[in-house]
Amino acid sequence: MAEERKQRMTATAAAAKVPKMVRANFTANLKAKEEGRPVAFSFIVNCYDEILRAMDIVPAWAESYSGICAAKHDAGRFLEKAESQNFSRSLCTYATCGLGFEYWRNELGGEMPPNAPWGGIARPDFILGTGQMLCDPRYKWPQAVQHYMRDVPAYIGGFYWPPYDENMDQREVENYYLKYAVEELKGVIAFIEKQTQRKMDWDKLEEVTDLVDRTWDMFIDAYELRKVRPTPMDTGDAMNTMVPLAFMLGTQEAYDFYKDLYDELKDKIERKEGVAEDERYRLLWGAGLPPWFALGDFQYFNSKGAVFPVERTYREAERIDRLHLPKLSDPLERIALRWMRYWTHWYDAARKRKGSIPEVERLIEYIEDYQIDGVVFHKAFSCRTWHSGIVLQAQILKEVYREIPINHNYYKRCGNRYKYQ
Amino acid sequence: MPASERCSKSSDATKKGAIEMETLNDNGLTMVENYYRDYGYRARALKQAGKRIMGYISAAAPVEIINAAGFTPVRIKGDPKEAVTKAYGSMETLVCPFLLNAFDLALKGKYDYLDGIVIPHTCDSVSRTYEVWKRNFPLPYYHFLNVPHLDGAPSLEFFTQILKTFIRSLEQFTGKEISKKNLDHAVLAYNELRQAMRDLYDLRKPDQPLISGIEMMKLLVAVKALPVDESTALIRQVSKEVKERKTSSSQKPLRVMIAGDQIDDTALVEIIEKTGAQVVMDDISVGSKLYYADIEVTHDPVDGIAEYYLEKVSLPTFYRDKGGSYDENLELRFGHLKRFISEFDVDAVILLVYKNCDPYGFEVPATTSYIESLGKPVFYVEDEYSSSSSSRLKTRIEAFIEMLTQERR
Numbered sequence: 001m002a003e004e005r006k007q008r009m010t011a012t013a014a015a016a017k018v019p020k021m022v023r024a025n026f027t028a029n030l031k032a033k034e035e036g037r038p039v040a041f042s043f044i045v046n047c048y049d050e051i052l053r054a055m056d057i058v059p060a061w062a063e064s065y066s067g068i069c070a071a072k073h074d075a076g077r078f079l080e081k082a083e084s085q086n087f088s089r090s091l092c093t094y095a096t097c098g099l100g101f102e103y104w105r106n107e108l109g110g111e112m113p114p115n116a117p118w119g120g121i122a123r124p125d126f127i128l129g130t131g132q133m134l135c136d137p138r139y140k141w142p143q144a145v146q147h148y149m150r151d152v153p154a155y156i157g158g159f160y161w162p163p164y165d166e167n168m169d170q171r172e173v174e175n176y177y178l179k180y181a182v183e184e185l186k187g188v189i190a191f192i193e194k195q196t197q198r199k200m201d202w203d204k205l206e207e208v209t210d211l212v213d214r215t216w217d218m219f220i221d222a223y224e225l226r227k228v229r230p231t232p233m234d235t236g237d238a239m240n241t242m243v244p245l246a247f248m249l250g251t252q253e254a255y256d257f258y259k260d261l262y263d264e265l266k267d268k269i270e271r272k273e274g275v276a277e278d279e280r281y282r283l284l285w286g287a288g289l290p291p292w293f294a295l296g297d298f299q300y301f302n303s304k305g306a307v308f309p310v311e312r313t314y315r316e317a318e319r320i321d322r323l324h325l326p327k328l329s330d331p332l333e334r335i336a337l338r339w340m341r342y343w344t345h346w347y348d349a350a351r352k353r354k355g356s357i358p359e360v361e362r363l364i365e366y367i368e369d370y371q372i373d374g375v376v377f378h379k380a381f382s383c384r385t386w387h388s389g390i391v392l393q394a395q396i397l398k399e400v401y402r403e404i405p406i407n408h409n410y411y412k413r414c415g416n417r418y419k420y421q
Numbered sequence: 422m423p424a425s426e427r428c429s430k431s432s433d434a435t436k437k438g439a440i441e442m443e444t445l446n447d448n449g450l451t452m453v454e455n456y457y458r459d460y461g462y463r464a465r466a467l468k469q470a471g472k473r474i475m476g477y478i479s480a481a482a483p484v485e486i487i488n489a490a491g492f493t494p495v496r497i498k499g500d501p502k503e504a505v506t507k508a509y510g511s512m513e514t515l516v517c518p519f520l521l522n523a524f525d526l527a528l529k530g531k532y533d534y535l536d537g538i539v540i541p542h543t544c545d546s547v548s549r550t551y552e553v554w555k556r557n558f559p560l561p562y563y564h565f566l567n568v569p570h571l572d573g574a575p576s577l578e579f580f581t582q583i584l585k586t587f588i589r590s591l592e593q594f595t596g597k598e599i600s601k602k603n604l605d606h607a608v609l610a611y612n613e614l615r616q617a618m619r620d621l622y623d624l625r626k627p628d629q630p631l632i633s634g635i636e637m638m639k640l641l642v643a644v645k646a647l648p649v650d651e652s653t654a655l656i657r658q659v660s661k662e663v664k665e666r667k668t669s670s671s672q673k674p675l676r677v678m679i680a681g682d683q684i685d686d687t688a689l690v691e692i693i694e695k696t697g698a699q700v701v702m703d704d705i706s707v708g709s710k711l712y713y714a715d716i717e718v719t720h721d722p723v724d725g726i727a728e729y730y731l732e733k734v735s736l737p738t739f740y741r742d743k744g745g746s747y748d749e750n751l752e753l754r755f756g757h758l759k760r761f762i763s764e765f766d767v768d769a770v771i772l773l774v775y776k777n778c779d780p781y782g783f784e785v786p787a788t789t790s791y792i793e794s795l796g797k798p799v800f801y802v803e804d805e806y807s808s809s810s811s812s813r814l815k816t817r818i819e820a821f822i823e824m825l826t827q828e829r830r
């Protein structure tokens with residue numbers, strides 16, 4: 001059973017609002033299901049946010065639910081169910097937690113597993129995944145979960161971006177990547193139209209696409225206020241404030257959240273109110289998923305005068321003007337190119353610095369802009385995509401930039417069996 | 422024997438090695454043994470004679486294009502008997518254990534004869550470590566091939582463009598155009614190899630298979646580091662030799678199929694065959710996954726190559742869904758297993774999946790239940806790419822086979 005836990009302190013009022021917003025997301029998908037409105041399993045950075053919102057599909061965020069189970073120290077029983085089905089414990093535990101949950105629900109004939117955290121997650125009408133370079137569970141999880149919900153159809157769209165090559169300008173091949181991504185987005189729309197008998201409202205899609213552009217800008221503007229000394233917000237809070245960007249993109253609520261955060265941070269800066277009482281060390285959360293079960297650890301850093309004014313993790317946005325996007329009228333092209341230019345944004349900088357790679361250029365940019373003294377890399381044992389290549393990043397950072405203190409942390413991401421190593 | 426010692430020993434052999442294809446004179450199986458024991462021996466000889474050698478990872482790399490560019494493709498493999506010692510400093514332990522082991526061998530000099538490496542986007546372990554290979558094992562050429570996970574018309578068109586970019590990159594590297602004629606020739610040569618391999622697989626169908634699972638595994642590995650024509654000739658020679666065998670026993674062995682990804686060592690098959698059972702078929706990425714379909718000869722050969730890799734190679738990194746029901750999709754994903762089980766009269770399946778493997782790991786319940794639905798027992802085991810776990814594996818597999826043998830009595 002879930003342990004009763006003390007509420008974690010947050011530095012900002014915005015971050016403190018997030019748990020309620022997450023809960024509202026799950027209430028919304030359960031309510032939609034009850035009312036017969038379409039609910040789709042979706043995954044973070046699926047790139048379908050505008051489409052879902054324009055077609056009034058209620059997303060049920062599968063990873064988010066596993067994160068909730070973990071934060072409540074109640075994931076272990078779902079992971080054990082998954083292991084009983086021979087899912088290896090070396091697989092992504094966001095996925096195996098969700099798979100164990102669905103296996104159990106299927107065993108119960110569609111009933112929610114007993115005492116499911118926050119009342120559970122709705123059984124979806126369909127599943128939306130992606131085949132892309134972000135991670136394998138984005139298409140393997142939907143396929144695997146169908147084993148326990150065989151009547152639920154899935155659509156997996158291809159959404160790739162040009163790989164980094166120091167000898168080739170990615171814009172040389174961008175056109176065919178863009179064409180493919182747009183075709184696949186059309187495929188998602190056709191699939192949803194078929195499942196729901198609803199037609200895409202193209203005007204609405206355009207409006208939502210504009211809103212997402214503005215939200216990305218507002219998110220970056222707010223986050224960049226953290227550059228000042230003392231920083232008014234650090235990574236401990238950012239692991240909450242990522243929620244609207246990751247799970248509510250394309251809603252006015254997400255935009256308003258970052259506007260409120262912006263105003264709050266401005267106010268804190270005016271009052272010179274920092275996260276740490278005596279800010280002495282500024283650290284970059286260089287890579288890796290956070291320890292959801294121990295976000296309070298950031299306060300331990302703060303108590304020692306160390307703050308994290310910036311993090312790579314969950315900062316999946318950039319100011320639109322920095323992406324140098326051409327004027328496009330097709331919203332699908334805008335969505336696709338916005339993501340593609342985001343993923344390839346640090347390529348040019350990497351080509352300019354001998355021996356560098358885009359991931360390291362991004363770190364260097366943050367180190368300089370946020371006056372960073374040291375970098376922390378954090379590794380979760382079951383996530384290959386975020387955590388492979390971190391050793392190399394640390395090595396290259398020191399080679400091409402400067403000797404900067406680097407710390408590597410490891411932990412096992414196993415629900416209520418979480419352990420640091 | 423450590424890889425470094427094997428490397429120096431084989432370099433002596435290389436010096437003696439001739440550029441001409443070695444004569445087969447009724448010693449196909451002996452040559453297989455040599456090529457298996459000293460993987461890459463022939464490629465090193467060719468390199469010394471001035472030929473170009475291109476390494477590649479996984480079954481998703483289009484060897485036809487590499488061949489058409491004038492390279493001998495060599496599939497990068499590991500060595501489960503070799504303890505990983507050097508790789509830990511630069512590659513994370515959470516990646517695929519096969520990849521970690523292969524990278525370790527590269528750092529120890531096992532692949533120092535390569536001109537380059539092609540790394541397809543198959544899984545997170547492979548794609549996320551591309552730069553790790555490039556930085557720590559520098560070679561004149563590296564290429565990341567962005568293979569999509571999906572099939573269907575847009576994916577096919579996209580992959581065709583990806584392959585054309587790959588062709589341009591090779592042309593730039595070699596300074597030589599890859600002509601349609603070269604590509605056509607490569608497609609035909611590999612189709613011929615596939616046919617020869619299928620003919621050899623057929624010799625496993627009789628009640629008393631003419632070639633053992635161990636011999637077959639050695640051959641499957643050996644041909645991954647040979648020029649295509651030499652591979653085909655070797656397979657034909659082995660077929661000829663084993664056809665001359667007389668069967669001595671009238672007792673039909675328990676017939677096992679092994680399934681998994683990069684099983685490129687005889688350890689598993691040895692465990693199975695020492696029990697008296699025989700491995701008669703495989704569904705592995707160095708084996709049948711590559712041989713049971715041909716590339717269609719198309720006007721633009723790149724179209725046929727793209728279609729083959731996206732639609733005909735059954736890897737779990739390719740998502741199969743034509744919009745049908747879950748059961749219909751299962752047939753698209755695993756229908757070939759049904760055919761193999763029937764055609765090769767398979768009694769049981771052993772599914773070996775490496776730890777940290779998301780593409781195969783997420784398929785385990787679906788794969789095992791599909792096989793069980795065919796009325797065949799399946800034994801799933803998760804393992805690391807290391808002989809250090811072979812005792813544990815041996816005990817479990819022996820128990821499984823003993824149980825089946827008793828049921829047959």
